Amino acid sequence: MMILEKRQQPSPIWSLATPVLAVILTMICGGLLFATLGKNPFETIRTIFLDPLFSEFAWYYRPQLLIKGAPLVLIAIGLSFGFRAGIWNIGAEGQYIVGAICGAAVGLAFYPANSALIFPLMVMAGALGGLLWAMIPGILRVKFGTNEILVSLMLVYVAEQLLASMALGALRNPEGMGFPGSRNLSQYPSAANLELIAGSGMHWGVVAAFVAVIFAYITLSRHVFGFQVRLSGQSPRAARFAGVNPGLLVLICMGISGALAGLAGLFEVAGPAGQISIDFNVGYGFTAIIVAFLGRLHPVGILLAGGLMALTYIGGEIAQSNLGLPGAAIQLLQGMLLFFLLAVDVLTHYRVRFGKVGVA
Amino acid sequence: MTDPLLRLSGLTKAYPGVVANCDVSFDIGKGEVHALLGENGAGKSTLVKTIYGLVRPDSGSMTLEGQPFQPAEPRAARAAGVAMVFQHFSLFDALNVAENIALGMENPPPQNAVAAQVRAVSDQYGLPLDPTRIVGELSAGERQRVEIIRCLLQDPKLLIMDEPTSVLTPQEVAILFETLRKLSAEGTAILYISHKLEEIRSLCDNATVLRLGQVVGTCDPRATSARDMAELMVGSVLHVPQKADRPAGDIILSLDGLSAKAPHQFGTALRDITLEVRKGEVLGIGGVAGNGQDELVAALSGEMRTGAGMIRFKGDSIGQLPPNARRKIGLLAAPEERMGHAAAPDMSLTENAIMTAMTRQKLTSRGFVHWAKARRFAQGVITAFDVRTQGPQNTARSLSGGNLQKFVIGREIMQDPDLLVVNQPTWGVDASAAAAIRQALLDLAAKGAAVICISQDLDELMEISDRFAALNEGRLSSPRPAAGLTVEEIGLMLGGAHDMEVAHVDV
Incomplete structure (x- = not known):
């Protein structure tokens, strides 16, 4: 008989090993799933996990990895602060949209002027837009005790309507023959978030993601603010006793996640997406929640998880086009990953023992 | 002399890295108030959890009224006549007394029947308690009465009490002791766990002292001084804090x-x-x-x-x-x-x-x-x-x-x-x-x-x-x-x- 016994301390070895184990289990069960769909499981798994990196077309896919991974990592890093402190910002998608709108609006306002100051101004506007959008649920929670999960989530749909209205109205390209969507920012040099090294996929958003990882790592491990965030998440009462102002912490955590989501939106709209359009957002803000937890809310973990998530996206697209795999199967695979991670997480906190039952 | 109510023989229970109980044996007679003494970590809770069916011993056996007694779960222990009042109460603040008591029953009768039973028991044992009051408004002493009455409704042969007086005023302690003496006179045995040695001296007939999982002594608490009992528990001479006289400052x-x-x-x-x-x-x-x-x-x-x-x-x-x-x-x-x-x-x-x-x-x-x-x-x-x-x-x-x-x-x-x-x-x-x-x-x-x-x-x-x-x-x-x-x-x-x-x- 198998029993679980609580460890006195979480095991450091298992907390590193469980994500790897989860990926392996996902590959096995994913393979079984693909086999039942009539696909060759080995070929499919190889297509999803290895082809983006090592196939003959990898020169095209590798930059895509950075382009898809950067917004996920950037948003997930912001969310991880709040999630560690027990503040649940579920509306990063909305903050991402509003950041993109604000940043793009600043850039478009200067069109067609040329100045090196325009792009930095757009970056600031993007961060500020996301921050202010996140302040709505933050302030409502602090002042009136509303639930930030609901408010932030519902504001995503408000942001989507705002996006549609901007694409059709205020920000529509005056020379666009009446088609919805703004001017293409990536063709406006002063406002474009171009690749820093041609063909690498490396744009300013990728740089920002790496900076955010380093910044978050230092803050969480060395700075008092990181200590207070962790303390608040584990024992809110102890945090208050230690002098943490809970309301202020809510605002700061919402602010960080909103600003980083807004930045991700701006880098996307000025670079890979290029313009404000009705279908600008593709769910990075929601997927980043999975990335944050897959990376155990740890900056380095989030970096790896963001890469893995981007890999399954790109690999999934290859599998869809080359092997005719249904898109839903890819989503199932991504869901499986989170599921197995949470399931094997038990090993970090519990020890498995085999033998006779001690407790009835 | 007749058989004891509960006999523990050679109970041993080990957890990884620590032996919680080692060859523990003693008897509790019918109507006896038996004290279980020991420092934190001496194995008192493991022992009572064994009796209450929450822990299964590695070896050793128990008999209740001469019959082998091996409760697989608390329900079995309760059915055999063992009841326990825990140190931490398990009550719902938002419900009233009768509702809380009904929640713990296997087949609860209608609310007013429960309330009537509560009134009857509380009158019988001198534990004043109004079954219609909301638990959130009760004092700690009154909450404890809810737990005790919940146990008494099962008509137990053995009542286990874990540190019952830590939350009571002296007056409430007096009421509780009155109740316990009444129960004991009616033949209910009580296993009483406490740190408070003076209470044990005034209430209990026998005491068993545990240290590091083993029985290190038994004594008659009425004839033993609190200091001697404390030293038996600790296994060394107890250091009593010294208060120095000093003038008050600003x-x-x-x-x-x-x-x-x-x-x-x-x-x-x-x-x-x-x-x-x-x-x-x-x-x-x-x-x-x-x-x-x-x-x-x-x-x-x-x-x-x-x-x-x-x-x-x-x-x-x-x-x-x-x-x-x-x-x-x-x-x-x-x-x-x-x-x-x-x-x-x-x-x-x-x-x-x-x-x-x-x-x-x-x-x-x-x-x-x-x-x-x-x-x-x-x-x-x-x-x-x-x-x-x-x-x-x-x-x-x-x-x-x-x-x-x-x-x-x-x-x-x-x-x-x-x-x-x-x-x-x-x-x-x-x-x-x-x-x-x-x-x-x-x-x-x-x-x-x-x-x-x-x-x-x-x-x-x-x-x-x-x-x-x-x-x-x-x-x-x-x-x-x-x-x-x-x-x-x-x-x-x-x-x-x-x-x-x-x-x-x-x-």
């Missing part, structure tokens, strides 16, 4: 009409508390749990802000200052709840040291934590207060209650406070650790700091306090010199606002 803290609303639904409002505390004195504040102790600590520590001028520390109004600003000027506090309030369970001891010592010990510079310095401070607390742990990297959760309490109190004392507020400093702590904590508080006062010790343990307060005051429904009685106070007078001070006038009568 006023360091004054509360002037301190009032505050209850912070949550089941909290207590503070009402017009006026008090002066001087350097070098220990002020003991007694009272039954839930009468404003947590709120008073929160108002002093800075977790709860109060109006201007209500709290003055060294002459300055500090009611609006947050916790760390108060720590900076020398006001430190240690709240009652160790896990999750005074300490974060899943964080290391180093991190727990940073929690409150950050400001005074300068464990940060420009916002960055000095981990090495914090580790040294935590190690210092561990060494100075004999905290049993492998080192400061261990989590707070991995420590036993007593050791964590030593760490929490030590963390504040090592910061040299000018005024230290402690709430229940020795709750659930074994005798020798409790003596060490009390001695540390007295030493702190001897160095010239003021100490406010809030506790429900009157013996403790009498042992260390210079002056004593009682907290009742958020009101504080005026403090009186502790020396010479009788139990009756203290009981009246604790008894309620209406009796306050009586309490003012001088000795």
Whole structure:
């Protein structure tokens, strides 16, 4: 008989090993799933996990990895602060949209002027837009005790309507023959978030993601603010006793996640997406929640998880086009990953023992 | 002589790394009140959990009324006639008494039938309790009565009570003992677990002493002194805290009409508390749990802000200052709840040291934590207060209650406070650790700091306090010199606002 016994301390070895184990289990069960769909499981798994990196077309896919991974990592890093402190910002998608709108609006306002100051101004506007959008649920929670999960989530749909209205109205390209969507920012040099090294996929958003990882790592491990965030998440009462102002912490955590989501939106709209359009957002803000937890809310973990998530996206697209795999199967695979991670997480906190039952 | 009611023979239960019970054997007779004594970690809870069917022993056997007794789960133990009142109550605040009792039944009869049964039992055993009252509004003593009546409705042969008097006033203890004696006279055996040796001496017929999982002795508590029993428990000569006589210093803290609303639904409002505390004195504040102790600590520590001028520390109004600003000027506090309030369970001891010592010990510079310095401070607390742990990297959760309490109190004392507020400093702590904590508080006062010790343990307060005051429904009685106070007078001070006038009568 198998029993679980609580460890006195979480095991450091298992907390590193469980994500790897989860990926392996996902590959096995994913393979079984693909086999039942009539696909060759080995070929499919190889297509999803290895082809983006090592196939003959990898020169095209590798930059895509950075382009898809950067917004996920950037948003997930912001969310991880709040999630560690027990503040649940579920509306990063909305903050991402509003950041993109604000940043793009600043850039478009200067069109067609040329100045090196325009792009930095757009970056600031993007961060500020996301921050202010996140302040709505933050302030409502602090002042009136509303639930930030609901408010932030519902504001995503408000942001989507705002996006549609901007694409059709205020920000529509005056020379666009009446088609919805703004001017293409990536063709406006002063406002474009171009690749820093041609063909690498490396744009300013990728740089920002790496900076955010380093910044978050230092803050969480060395700075008092990181200590207070962790303390608040584990024992809110102890945090208050230690002098943490809970309301202020809510605002700061919402602010960080909103600003980083807004930045991700701006880098996307000025670079890979290029313009404000009705279908600008593709769910990075929601997927980043999975990335944050897959990376155990740890900056380095989030970096790896963001890469893995981007890999399954790109690999999934290859599998869809080359092997005719249904898109839903890819989503199932991504869901499986989170599921197995949470399931094997038990090993970090519990020890498995085999033998006779001690407790009835 | 007939068979005993319950016979334990050679019970052994080992957990990884520790033997909780080793070859424990003793008998409990019908109608006997049997005390189970031992320090924390001596194996008392494992033993009663075995009897109650929560733990299955590795070896050994039990017989109940001559029949083999091996309860696989508490339900089986209850069916066989074993009932237990736990130290921590399992009641729903929002439901009334009868509803709470019905919830624990296998096939509950209609509500008014339950209420009638509750009334009948409470009359029979002299435990006043109204079945229609909401549990959230009951005192701790009344809540305990709910648990006891829940057990008595099963008509038990053996009633196990785990530290039942830790939350009661002396008057409530008297009522409880009356009930227990009545039960015992009717033939119900009682297994009574307590740290309070004087109570055991007045109530119990026999005592079994456990140390490190083994029975180290049995005695007749009526013929043995409390000190002898304590030394049997500890296994060494007990060190009794020494109180030095010292002149009172200047006023360091004054509360002037301190009032505050209850912070949550089941909290207590503070009402017009006026008090002066001087350097070098220990002020003991007694009272039954839930009468404003947590709120008073929160108002002093800075977790709860109060109006201007209500709290003055060294002459300055500090009611609006947050916790760390108060720590900076020398006001430190240690709240009652160790896990999750005074300490974060899943964080290391180093991190727990940073929690409150950050400001005074300068464990940060420009916002960055000095981990090495914090580790040294935590190690210092561990060494100075004999905290049993492998080192400061261990989590707070991995420590036993007593050791964590030593760490929490030590963390504040090592910061040299000018005024230290402690709430229940020795709750659930074994005798020798409790003596060490009390001695540390007295030493702190001897160095010239003021100490406010809030506790429900009157013996403790009498042992260390210079002056004593009682907290009742958020009101504080005026403090009186502790020396010479009788139990009756203290009981009246604790008894309620209406009796306050009586309490003012001088000795």
